[in-house]
Amino acid sequence: MPDNNKKEPGKMAGFLVQIKKVLGLNIGTMIFSVLFLYMIFSAILYLTSSHIESYQVTSGPLSRNETYTGLSIREETVCKAESSGYVNYYAREGSKINANGAVYGLSATKIPEAETNLGAEDLSKIRSDMLSFSKGFNPSKFNNTYSFKNQLEGNILQYAGVMTASGDSVQANVVTLGNQNISRTSEDGIILYSRDGYEEKTVDSITAEDFDQNSYHETDLKTDGQVKTGDSVYTIITDERWSLIIPLSDKQAAKLADRTAVRVKFLKDDMTQSGDFSIMEIDGSKYGKIDFNRGLIRYAADRFLDIELVTNTVSGLKIPLSSIVTKEFYTIPSGYSTVNEERQITGFMKVDTNKDGDKVNTFVNATIYAKLEDKTVQKANGDPSYIYFVDKSSFKEGDAIISQSSNEKYIVGETDSLEGVYCINQGYAVFRRIEILDQNEEYAIVSRDTSYGLSRYDHIVKDASQVKEQDILY
Structure with a gap:
């Protein structure tokens, strides 16, 4: 009688060889197929997604003189x-x-x-x-x-x-x-x-x-x-x-x-x-x-x-009106700001409660978008007083901050708005404040000297309605 048990290992080896041959012959095809599918997926994604058009900030007058x-x-x-x-x-x-x-x-x-x-x-x-x-x-x-x-x-x-x-x-x-x-x-x-x-x-x-x-x-x-x-x-x-x-x-x-x-x-x-x-x-x-x-x-x-x-004498940075957005901020008097000695940055001391229920002061490095003079307040020494426009993500309404010099508390809640654009130099939308000097039906001239503002050759979103702040664009 034939010994079937002795033939089993040979059949198994032959089966494995056949698999290796199939895989070996088609590995290139498999890689190409994966890349091809990826390209099709990317193309579909590109065609169906909204395209954000950028605009490079230029300088000059609003329009040519007649x-x-x-x-x-x-x-x-x-x-x-x-x-x-x-x-x-x-x-x-x-x-x-x-x-x-x-x-x-x-x-x-x-x-x-x-x-x-x-x-x-x-x-x-x-x-x-x-x-x-x-x-x-x-x-x-x-x-x-x-x-x-x-x-x-x-x-x-x-x-x-x-x-x-x-x-x-x-x-x-x-x-x-x-x-x-x-x-x-x-x-x-x-x-x-x-x-x-x-x-x-x-x-x-x-x-x-x-x-x-x-x-x-x-x-x-x-x-x-x-x-x-x-x-x-x-x-x-x-x-x-x-x-x-x-x-x-x-x-x-x-x-x-x-x-x-x-x-x-x-x-x-x-x-x-x-x-x-x-x-x-x-x-x-x-x-x-x-x-x-x-x-x-x-x-x-x-x-x-x-x-x-020469009638168009107002000169500055030229941007499309479609780029302009309005953003709301918390307004905080400059007297409640403090400077972190280690990092040498301006922020605010927020009054918090720790897990034991004790009140502690926490330094908040809030993003400041503008520093405007507060003409309603005059210091005793005659120096001007300022208002900081702070990103609303830094605080919640009702938060308390304390002045390091006078220990006075200020309850965060008052708001005001600023005009600005979305700058995309780093690949994501960042709000930059603007000060409009002049405008027509299509463009506006904004100041070059605005703190936390724009510079020549910055890239901004041409149609601000298509994006939100912090959107990653590329």
Whole structure:
């Protein structure tokens, strides 16, 4: 008879080998399957959970200042030639000249041009001027090209030394210089070798059509040919006081209605200066009038100027209104605070009862969110008194705290609210107090100097309604 008992161990060994083979062949598949299931679970969890959008705190004004194009009105006169002849210019374009200063000379014959080479420094200045104009060129305001052309020609003549009169005859106010009749100004002023038809206009005589830049034309008066008696030769601006008129919408006029002065930034050179402001009406529309008493020489060649009214002067940290929440706190007078000597932290001594029923004082390191002056209490020595805003989780209503200096007790219960946001720099929502300086429909400007407040580049919850304090977000 066969011995079945001897075959049992062999069958058992074969069964174990088969299991090992199955497990050995599929261990990679099993690991991949587990990872795949984990990824599916994570994806479902991500898609079904609410996503918290963060906002990085920035600094700056609430909104950009509005820009305008203003029409320059000043006291100026177009001067005409008193006789015929060829013109030789002495005053530089855009420069200020004193009374009796030589502007130009007229001669019966054309004065031969001297061969003059510009130095490397002069050429560098001209290239710099051309590059600046090229970078700021706006095709819709092509008329500025004529102003730049006049300015550039004047600079070239100045660098070449052509426009500098020499000799004692000019200094002695003699009307002739060689074979030339010298024309001199009767008063101080700024010289322009152009005209545009606005020279006789005043603030009271301008119309809405005068603001149409497409129909604006400037005439260059400089010439190397002959002029006739009565021809326009140059324009002189005789008063440093000038006005800039800007069109306003009804909304802009209402916003600026209470202003009597305004700070203006000139986009041409980013210079700023203040002027007196008033609102006037032209042909049934609102216009702003800004009066200046200086700075005209920088913009004498410009009839139209692009400006920015610096009205948004409140600056701080900019946050969305949707980030703002209101939180309630216990308010505790600062006189009941104490400092832990070992840890050097501010807290309060709470009156407790131990297991034997004896009263003991326990130091509570409460989270303080604000320290505001209490104007209803004045100390005997004149020092201000403060109120601490303490997180409500630190105490229960009715808890007693004791002053270490006077042994007086204070019963916790009075509350007040603070505005703030949830800061998530550490991955969980932490309340930070804010002080709003200004706001519009979307954003608020808050102070940079708020104790226990925000700093630039902090990350906060953009929609505070989606989270609660201490929620872990990532």
